[in-house]
Amino acid sequence: MAAVVEKQARVFLEKGCEFTLKHRGGTVVELRPEGYLIRWDEHVDKDGVCHESAMGVMSYKDVAVENDYGTLRIVRRPQASTPRPGGVSRVQRTKREIARMQLKRAYVQVANALIKKGELRNIRGDFEKLEDRIAAEGEVRHRRMLRAAEGRKQRSMALKTVPGGKTREVFEYPAPNGRTFFKWYRTWQKQGDEWLFDQYRMCGGASRYSDELRAFVGEQIQSLLDMERTHFGAIAVGVQAEVQKENARREQLPVPQGKLEMPGYGHIRNRILDIAPFDHAIRSRGFDVAYRDLHAVGIGVKTSRALERVEIDEYTVDLMVLMKDTPFFDDLSKSEKLFIGLDGKPQRVTLSAAIDVHTRCLLALQIVPEKHKNTLRSTVELIYLDKTSISDAAGCVCRWEQFGAPEEIVLDRGAKYVSDEAYEILAALGITNLGAPAGKPWLKPYIERVFRTLHSDLLARLPGRTFSNVVAKGENDPERRASLKLEDFLFWLVRWVVDAYHTKRHTALGMTPAEAWNLAVMQSAPRAITSSEMRLAFGTRVPRKLTRSGIRAMYIDYQSEALMTLCLGQRVQDIEIAWWPGDVGAIEVRVGNGEWLTVPAADEEWIGKTDVDLVAWLSVQKDVDTAACETRLRTIALINEMSGQMKILRKLVAQQTTPEELLRTEAKFARHVVTAERQHAYGDYEDILAGTIEAGDLSEAEFGPDELAPPAADIPPDQLME
Secondary structure, three states: OOOOOOOOOOOOOOOOOEEEEOOEEEEEEEEEOOEEEEEEOOEEOOOOOEEOOEEEEEOHHHHHHHHHOOOEEEEEOOOOOOOOOOOOOHHHOOHHHHHHHHHHHHHHHHHHHHHHHOOOOOOHHHHHHOHHHHHHHHHHHHHHHHHHHHOOOOOOOOEEEOOOOOEEEOOOOOOOOHHHHHHHHHHHHHHOHHHHOOOHHHOOOOOOOOHHHHHHHHHHHHHHOOOOOOOHHHHHHHHHHHHHHHHHHHHOOOOOOOOOOOOOHHHHHHHHHHHOHHHHHHHHHOHHHHHHHHOOOOOOOOOOOOOOOEEEEEEEOOEOEEOOOOHHHOOOOHHHHHHHOOOOOEEOOEEEEEEEOOOOOEEEEEEOOOOOOOHHHHHHHHHHOOOHHHHHHOOOOOOOOOOOOOOEEEEEOOOOOOOHHHHHHHHHOOOEEEEEOOOOHHHOHHHHHHHHHHHHHOHHHOOOEOOOOHHHHOOOOHHHHOOOEHHHHHHHHHHHHHHHHOOOOEOOOOEOHHHHHHHHHHHOOOOOOOHHHHHHHHOEEEEEEOEOOEEEEOOEEEOOHHHHHHHHHHOOOEEEEEEOOOOOOEEEEEOOOOOOEEEEEOOHHHOOOOHHHHHHHHHOOOOOOHHHHHHHHHHHHHHHHHHHHHHHHHOOOOOOOOHHHHHHHHHHHOOOOOOHHHHHHHOOOOOOOOOOOOHHHOOOOOOOHHHHOOOOOOOOHHHHHO
8 A cells, every 4th residue: 555645835035025914023034845844023912021032933824824824924025025114015905005106106107208208398487387188188088097907997986077178087196297197206216106006094193183182081080970971962062061161161260371272073972983983882882782892703603514503582573463362273272372371452472482503594483472381492492303293284385404413502591491391301412402591692693683673574574563661652542553463473483494495595605595405305314203202302291091992192002012911910000101292192191219111002094193183083073972971970970889789799709819820810801902003013014814725626536535525424513513
């Protein structure tokens, strides 16, 4: 096998090259096989420790790595041209500086062309005589240069037309004359383009106010920043008042002093931004808002797969919804309707949502009643569920198929999320809990951004919108304008999520959330959990009685081999079950603090069904006939009376049962019980007569005459039956 040869690192420095590396300067002395021999300059590190100049070797690979991270900066290369004394390197020039130089060069090039033609002499008098021609032809030449450089017509913002037919450069260049053209030409002729650059970069650095006034304004700003929630205008007026007061004091001195110049609004504002930008932002907007608007940001949260990070939060919608009891809620009991708040009054509802950070898909979105105590539990449960049936019921064009097991969940420390039950559910499901302090929305930016999109893209289009303050509300009465029922709001909420939000191109993703989800699922399929885990995590736990028929829960009987053994062997009656509406085909059962057992429904019809199927089945059941029920009870009472008399007479016969007989009896009782579990274990039904040979097909050639002969006439009939 051939040896692996390490790729040689790129060489960025040469002998004599001056550079800085992490703010430490150095010069390359020579290049060696092992790396650069560098003479490091004396420097002071971030801790204030001074390091003297030293020699050292740095490998080519380490320098290449620093180049990749942007910490290597070249100061000067030996062969590179250097700017004139006091000049600036071309790469440091701004676009405005270069544009000013190019316009000056156009003028001097026109003058140089006229001199070559003999139409202009290299004297100032001729330049002054032909200044209009030089200006006009110079501007035309400058336009052509711009068109050639940009490959299109010059943009109107580069040059603008002024009265008189002349053009003026947008950088407020003073109108040049013959004397100026002559000076530029003589400088360019002797020293080249570099000397056409002016001191434009130095403009605006000096202040027209004295240092004394600047210091005084700074002191007043520091004192005025103690005002609560003050703004620039209030501070400016306060500073000007203090300047006026100081000037009055100076006039009254025995030897009057010079007055301070009254500062303008712009100067005071700039001083605030110079000396106390954070203090002003904190005091005027509050610490949380100032931190949100001013703190530095990086690349943010990085994820590599779907459901790696999920954010959960609540949002009270800016909309009044009519809480009317419509036929949509007929399957709910009166207590459930009261819990939801279906009293017909308009009110704002609260949404609990979960978003996948990697794909920006909404994994859960549901209304949370005010009395709901397990918000996190119900929201996390919806993350695991396939919501295709919900989108189909709402008539969506697309499907709400984003679901799976999240790896970590970010939630705040709100009252509904800080509970032992919530933490136990997350721990049981293997979910990392990343708690964020309450009132810090920037720690959950993705879910907060979705709420803002929901507000602007959906709620603003619906009637009954409320407002954040009385100024924005004006004369609007949202309760009077409310006309959207809760049923309709749920319908449009699902339609918006599936057909509007998931299908809109996301700038950060470069695609729609639905496309990002499909791509992520192809690369790494989300993990799911079993129905048994869902029942133990999200199911309802209630006590039940164990009978020979098994366990009845929600009108369904559940039976299994283990349950029959438990019933016949231990004589247990009181047990605990875990019932989950997402899968009514089985329940979890345990006795005391024992292990949980999965018990399927006795009737195979319920295997794989949900509470939706159960509610649909219950809705078609007929009401109880009272008269027929009374007749049935009277008949049962008579039968019980006769049965009791027969049992009394049976006590006249002596009986004895051994342990072996008891075991055989128990096995016999459970032998012929038909359950869904046994049918699944035994497999599909097979006809035992399938594939047999018909009697007419038998012949003596295949079987002997004795095998086909009829039975002897002297055999008794009872032996033939045996």
